[in-house]
Amino acid sequence: MSKPLILVTNDDGITAPGLRTLVRCMKELGEVVVVAPDSPQSGMGHAITLDNTLYSKRVVIDPEAGAPKEYSCSGTPADCVKLALQELLDRRPDICVSGINHGSNASINVIYSGTMSAAIEAGIEGIPAIGFSLCDYSWEADFTPAEDAVKKIVAQALENGIPKGVVLNVNIPKTDKAGLKGIKVCRQARANWKEKFDKRTNPSGKDYYWLTGEFQLLDKGEDTDEWALSQGYISLVPTQFDLTAHFAIQDINTWNLHEH
Amino acid sequence: MSKPLILVTNDDGITAPGLRTLVRCMKELGEVVVVAPDSPQSGMGHAITLDNTLYSKRVVIDPEAGAPKEYSCSGTPADCVKLALQELLDRRPDICVSGINHGSNASINVIYSGTMSAAIEAGIEGIPAIGFSLCDYSWEADFTPAEDAVKKIVAQALENGIPKGVVLNVNIPKTDKAGLKGIKVCRQARANWKEKFDKRTNPSGKDYYWLTGEFQLLDKGEDTDEWALSQGYISLVPTQFDLTAHFAIQDINTWNLHEH
Numbered sequence: 001m002s003k004p005l006i007l008v009t010n011d012d013g014i015t016a017p018g019l020r021t022l023v024r025c026m027k028e029l030g031e032v033v034v035v036a037p038d039s040p041q042s043g044m045g046h047a048i049t050l051d052n053t054l055y056s057k058r059v060v061i062d063p064e065a066g067a068p069k070e071y072s073c074s075g076t077p078a079d080c081v082k083l084a085l086q087e088l089l090d091r092r093p094d095i096c097v098s099g100i101n102h103g104s105n106a107s108i109n110v111i112y113s114g115t116m117s118a119a120i121e122a123g124i125e126g127i128p129a130i131g132f133s134l135c136d137y138s139w140e141a142d143f144t145p146a147e148d149a150v151k152k153i154v155a156q157a158l159e160n161g162i163p164k165g166v167v168l169n170v171n172i173p174k175t176d177k178a179g180l181k182g183i184k185v186c187r188q189a190r191a192n193w194k195e196k197f198d199k200r201t202n203p204s205g206k207d208y209y210w211l212t213g214e215f216q217l218l219d220k221g222e223d224t225d226e227w228a229l230s231q232g233y234i235s236l237v238p239t240q241f242d243l244t245a246h247f248a249i250q251d252i253n254t255w256n257l258h259e260h
Numbered sequence: 261m262s263k264p265l266i267l268v269t270n271d272d273g274i275t276a277p278g279l280r281t282l283v284r285c286m287k288e289l290g291e292v293v294v295v296a297p298d299s300p301q302s303g304m305g306h307a308i309t310l311d312n313t314l315y316s317k318r319v320v321i322d323p324e325a326g327a328p329k330e331y332s333c334s335g336t337p338a339d340c341v342k343l344a345l346q347e348l349l350d351r352r353p354d355i356c357v358s359g360i361n362h363g364s365n366a367s368i369n370v371i372y373s374g375t376m377s378a379a380i381e382a383g384i385e386g387i388p389a390i391g392f393s394l395c396d397y398s399w400e401a402d403f404t405p406a407e408d409a410v411k412k413i414v415a416q417a418l419e420n421g422i423p424k425g426v427v428l429n430v431n432i433p434k435t436d437k438a439g440l441k442g443i444k445v446c447r448q449a450r451a452n453w454k455e456k457f458d459k460r461t462n463p464s465g466k467d468y469y470w471l472t473g474e475f476q477l478l479d480k481g482e483d484t485d486e487w488a489l490s491q492g493y494i495s496l497v498p499t500q501f502d503l504t505a506h507f508a509i510q511d512i513n514t515w516n517l518h519e520h
Binding site for chain 2: 042047048049050053054055056078079082083085086087108110111112120124125152153156160163165166168169182183185187188190192195196197199202206207208209210211236237238239240241242243244245246247248249251252253254255256257258
């Protein structure tokens with residue numbers, strides 16, 4: 001049996017330490033091909049490039065023997081996955097992994113996440129997909145404590161398959177190996193960002209803003225990703241791209257929409 | 261009682277004809293403030309501006325009496341809503357409407373939609389929100405046949421409230437007034453885009469790609485947005501930003517994740 005083909009991507013860019021960790025882990029599980037943005041794309045959500053040209057080139061990040069095939073791409077994470085599937089890969093990948101993101105994509109952050117948008121793009125194409133994020137925004141973050149868990153989750157996904165229409169959102173707490181308690185399957189916590197705009201004036205006298213904010217956890221449940229992370233667990237949330245709020249259909253069907 | 265405050269935004273930019281139609285309709289229902297991108301932002305998904313400055317300025321698009329307060333913003337649709345809520349509006353809006361988009365945001369297009377990301381951003385902040393789209397990509401599209409339905413839906417949302425955690429995704433078929441059959445509450449159809457990259461070579465000999473694609477409807481259900489649109493109905497899908505695939509939690513809890 002041939003080794004599984006693993007497509008690796010991210011949103012922090014092809015040279016990010018989190019991606020290099022993921023590549024190292026995935027090489028133990030299969031044949032790796034990397035297609036990742038040539039520059040950081042954080043906060044891109046599920047953006048795609050419609051009005052601009054896309055460039056892609058073969059790059060060598062790690063010149064040692066057995067290094068994977070790697071391509072950088074001028075587009076967004078979702079563009080990388082589309083380009084990989086249609087143009088760059090010889091065969092359909094067995095799984096797509098995205099990350100490891102420098103920073104949390106738990107709770108409502110999943111909505112803004114380029115890391116998860118790449119995984120969701122693969123999921124839409126019917127390919128099993130997982131986004132990984134470490135709750136540490138630093139470029140020098142230590143990804144090594146999570147390596148065993150990352151390999152375990154991908155190996156289990158390859159063995160069991162991921163349910164159709166579902167993409168996994170895995171977040172890893174910032175802790176050393178001894179602090180990691182295990183993996184918990186969770187639901188997405190309800191939360192939002194309390195924005196604060198930092199208003200400044202540029203040298204020519206024009207006002208501008210920087211977007212800053214504070215994360216507000218509104219959900220006291222002990223079955224959420226935020227709760228698991230706070231207790232030292234890796235959170236695994238099965239995530240879907242059918243956004244229908246089925247529970248609301250009955251309610252809205254009581255509205256007065258049909259008279260003329 | 262004071263008139264409801266209606267925040268209007270979009271992703272095609274503040275001068276787009278679809279937004280001008282929405283503004284005209286909303287002026288009949290309340291006090292309108294417009295905060296919209298200064299340039300087209302289609303396909304931006306739920307992008308936010310983290311690494312760049314945001315500019316915003318008061319603009320006058322329509323100099324006639326009773327014209328709404330309008331601001332253009334250099335950011336994405338989600339940025340516009342954040343900036344409106346935190347900096348530009350005097351009070352919390354009663355509803356946020358986004359659109360009318362030039363092009364469909366039905367089915368899987370909701371994932372890539374800047375129009376819907378603006379509405380979802382408002383929804384995350386607890387503000388009732390609706391995204392409107394016309395299934396006609398042309399800049400000269402005729403938005404008038406849909407005006408009555410747009411007003412009816414917003415009036416009903418103001419009267420009944422939208423369930424918590426839900427944002428409405430409304431799509432309007434391309435047809436004349438006589439062809440419009442009514443409004444149907446639907447679920448999101450399963451579909452994807454069959455991408456085709458158009459590979460070209462630039463004048464300096466470097467390869468580049470244009471992203472093109474063909475919409476593939478995979479769902480034969482007669483309760484979907486795509487079905488409703490094909491029959492001449494306006495589709496209304498209640499959409500949620502809790503992406504948890506609750507049905508998959510049991511399945512993934514059978515995986516071997518807990519041994520050491």
